[in-house]
Amino acid sequence: MQNVETAAEIFTKYGEFIYTIIRFKVGNDGLADDLFQNFFLSLVNSPPPPAIKNIKGYLYKAILNDIIDNARHVERYNSLMENYAEHSRHHNNEVSADDRLLNLEEIKKMIDYIDKKLEYNEARAINLRFKDDMKIKDVAERLGVNGATAWRYISKGLNDVRRFLRRS
Numbered sequence: 001m002q003n004v005e006t007a008a009e010i011f012t013k014y015g016e017f018i019y020t021i022i023r024f025k026v027g028n029d030g031l032a033d034d035l036f037q038n039f040f041l042s043l044v045n046s047p048p049p050p051a052i053k054n055i056k057g058y059l060y061k062a063i064l065n066d067i068i069d070n071a072r073h074v075e076r077y078n079s080l081m082e083n084y085a086e087h088s089r090h091h092n093n094e095v096s097a098d099d100r101l102l103n104l105e106e107i108k109k110m111i112d113y114i115d116k117k118l119e120y121n122e123a124r125a126i127n128l129r130f131k132d133d134m135k136i137k138d139v140a141e142r143l144g145v146n147g148a149t150a151w152r153y154i155s156k157g158l159n160d161v162r163r164f165l166r167r168s
Contacts, residue, residue, distance in 0.1 A: 007043035014059060021063050030144035039066050074137070074147040081136050081151075114161065122157030129154055 011018065018039060023032040042062070052058045111131075114123045121143065128139045129150075140150035 003044045003047050006047045007040055010043055010048070010055075010059070011040055014056065017056060018059060018063060021060060022067065025064070025067050028141075028144065030149075031146045034146045034149060035067060035070060038070070039063060042066055070146070077147055077151065078135065078137050109164075114157065117164070118157045118160055119153075122153045122160070125150055125153035126157045126161075 019032065019036050022035045022039065023029070026032050026035060039062070048055065048058050048062075114126055118126070125139055125143060128134045128142055129136065134142070136147050136150055136154075139154070140147045143150055143153070145153075
């Protein structure tokens with residue numbers, strides 16, 4: 001509980017400074033908001049040592065480290081998704097004509113379901129990713145969120161679509 005209180009005190013006193021640095025470094029409001037929230041959690045998990053004399057300097061370095069960690073995470077994630085997509089494309093080329101027809105029927109059901117039943121952000125993310133054949137990073141950019149958030153929209157939406165297909 002002490003860590004949460006310490007992080008809350010820091011954010012009360014230096015929140016504007018923290019947000020300004022993050023916003024300046026990433027240049028995207030959606031991503032800045034996500035990183036700002038993540039930075040609070042980072043401070044809860046690892047509060048500054050009590051002996052810090054220059055708290056703004058400490059916060060500045062911690063912010064940069066969090067931004068770099070986030071960029072690496074997104075890069076790794078995008079790389080994994082691109083590898084998966086490449087594997088899927090290769091595998092899809094081996095599908096028979098009958099299977100393709102069945103897949104087209106399922107796709108029509110999914111598109112109808114996506115447009116009618118899913119939350120707006122989930123439907124938009126799925127359509128951008130699969131209908132417009134965008135990469136996750138491009139979907140995230142179009143939605144104004146980070147790659148992890150775009151992936152969550154897509155993942156949750158696809159899970160809902162799978163449940164729908166199992167029922168029909």
